[in-house]
Amino acid sequence: KIAIYPGSFDPITNGHLNIIERASRIFDKLIVCVMFNHDKRAMFTQRERVEMIQRAAGHLPNVEVDCSEGLLADYAKARGSCVVIKGLRAGSDFEKEFQMSLINRKLNPQLDTMFLTAGTNMYLSSSIVKELAHYDVALADFLPEAIIPEFKARLRSKEQGGS
Ligand code: PNS
Numbered sequence: 003k004i005a006i007y008p009g010s011f012d013p014i015t016n017g018h019l020n021i022i023e024r025a026s027r028i029f030d031k032l033i034v035c036v037m038f039n040h041d042k043r044a045m046f047t048q049r050e051r052v053e054m055i056q057r058a059a060g061h062l063p064n065v066e067v068d069c070s071e072g073l074l075a076d077y078a079k080a081r082g083s084c085v086v087i088k089g090l091r092a093g094s095d096f097e098k099e100f101q102m103s104l105i106n107r108k109l110n111p112q113l114d115t116m117f118l119t120a121g122t123n124m125y126l127s128s129s130i131v132k133e134l135a136h137y138d139v140a141l142a143d144f145l146p147e148a149i150i151p152e153f154k155a156r157l158r159s160k161e162q163g164g165s
Contacts, residue, residue, distance in 0.1 A: 004083040005029040005116070008074050010039045012046055013153055014055045015131055017123035019146050021089040022055075024118055026062045033081055034059065036069040045132060045156065054153075058146035075109035090117040091124055 005025055011018060011034070026032045036051045046054070048069045055067045070077045078086060086106060088099055103115035120126075131144045135157050141150050 003029050003085065004031045004033065004081065005085040005087050006033050006035055006074070006078050006081065006083050007087040008035045008037045008077075010042055010044065010128065011036050011051045011055055012042065012044045012128050013051060013131075013149055014058050014146060015123070015126045015128055015144055016146060017089060017091075017120060017126035018055075019058055020121040020123055021087065021118050022059050022065060023062065024121075025087045026065050029085070030064060032062075032065050032087070033083065034065060034067045035074075035077060036067070037074060037077075038071055045160075050152075054146075054149040057148040060148070073109060075106045075113055078106075078113050079110055084112045084114060086113060086115045088115055088117050089120050091120045091127075 005028075007022060007025055009018065022032065022034060034055050036048050036055070038048075044051075048071075052067050052069050059065045059067065074086065078084065086103070088103075090096065090099060099115070099117065106113050106115060126144060131141070134144065135141060135153070141153070145153060
């Protein structure tokens with residue numbers, strides 16, 4: 003059974019990695035797909051985000067990392083999957099995720115969304131990590147070790163006026 007775990011992953015956090023590890027134990031294959039969320043302005047390119055996830059999840063042999071610029075409903079169909087995995091944090095995620103799961107099933111009636119409740123990383127989000135990083139907080143509790151050097155380098159180049 004193949005499941006799709008979609009998201010912006012800008013960048014992948016320990017919260018995402020926890021969901022990836024648990025979902026990869028439930029399904030034969032998990033495809034982590036970096037997708038566009040038009041409500042968010044990305045810090046990393048799609049390719050950079052894919053590479054960071056590949057590094058962070060390199061220890062999981064049944065995890066593939068991909069990206070798509072299209073609709074999740076179409077992507078799942080094209081990859082032969084009928085299950086979307088989402089991580090669910092406290093109440094605030096619920097309304098939005100509930101709506102997205104219904105829209106995705108409207109667009110692709112075969113597609114169901116399964117929610118894994120967040121682990122101990124309940125408080126984490128990519129946005130909050132980007133905010134914390136400006137204040138010289140130790141990042142190892144929040145981001146996979148494998149991506150911290152790249153994350154810090156990007157932050158430095160942004161602070162020096164780069165893109
Ligand atoms: O990590 P995010 O930003 O909460 O993930 C949201 C994402 C990327 C999964 C969502 O925006 C999405 O599915 N984008 C792909 C385009 C699409 O299918 N949009 C309709 C979803 S209702």
